[in-house]
Amino acid sequence: QGKEQEVKNIVIAGTGLRMQNRLKQQIAEMKQAENKLLVERMNAATQAQNFSTYFAWGSTLMVIGIGVFILLTIARTIDQSLTTAIAVAEQVSTGNLTTQVEVTAKNEVGQLLAAFSTMIKRLNQLIHQVQKSGIQVTTSATQIAASGKELEAVVNEQVTSTNQVVATAKEIATTSRQLVKTMEEVTFTSKSTAIAAEGGQRSLNHMETTMQQ
Secondary structure, three states: OHHHHHHHHHHHHOHHHHHHHHHHHHHHHHHHHHHHHHHHHHHHHHHHHHHHHHHHHHHHHHHHHHHHHHHHHHHHHHHHHHHHHHHHHHHHHOOOOOOOOOOOOOOHHHHHHHHHHHHHHHHHHHHHHHHHHHHHHHHHHHHHHHHHHHHHHHHHHHHHHHHHHHHHHHHHHHHHHHHHHHHHHHHHHHHHHHHHHHHHHHHHHHHHHHHHO
16 A cells, blocks of 8 residues: 555656656667667668678679689690690701700690600600711721721732732843853853863874874
8 A cells, every 4th residue: 555655646746757758768769779770780781781792793703703814824824835836846847856845734735745855855866876876887987998908008018029029030030041041151161172172082092093103
């Protein structure tokens, strides 16, 4: 009963009306704050949705840009490698085997350049072997020529010796003929002397016979 009386006194005094108006005002402020918070949340949600949309579009454009950049880079690398391969092929076709091939890619073009590099190395090795064989052939030819010259010198010496022997034989033949002629003359002289001696002996015997008579 004490509380009811207190409430009655408040209502009679007009305090209850003021409290009611205050509560209504607080409730209105709370509703206004809630509405404001709801609007802010809706704006935040809209901004988040817009950001998500923009981010999605930006990410898509970025991915597309990166993809295009990668494709352009790959295409440029392939183009450079193909240009290098064509230049190397042209150099090799002109006989230039000193071309240095740099293999920087691991794709099919890189494999082609590696094959070019291996081919150039093998061609250089083959040419080196051929040049070495040519040098050996030249050395052998030089040795054969030197041996030929030595053989020619020996033959010339033998010809000279043979000529000297022939000249000596001719001198011996001439001397022999002279000796034969001299011997013939000696024989003739001996025969003449023997005949003269025999004639002298006969004369002596005849004289001796005559003196004895």
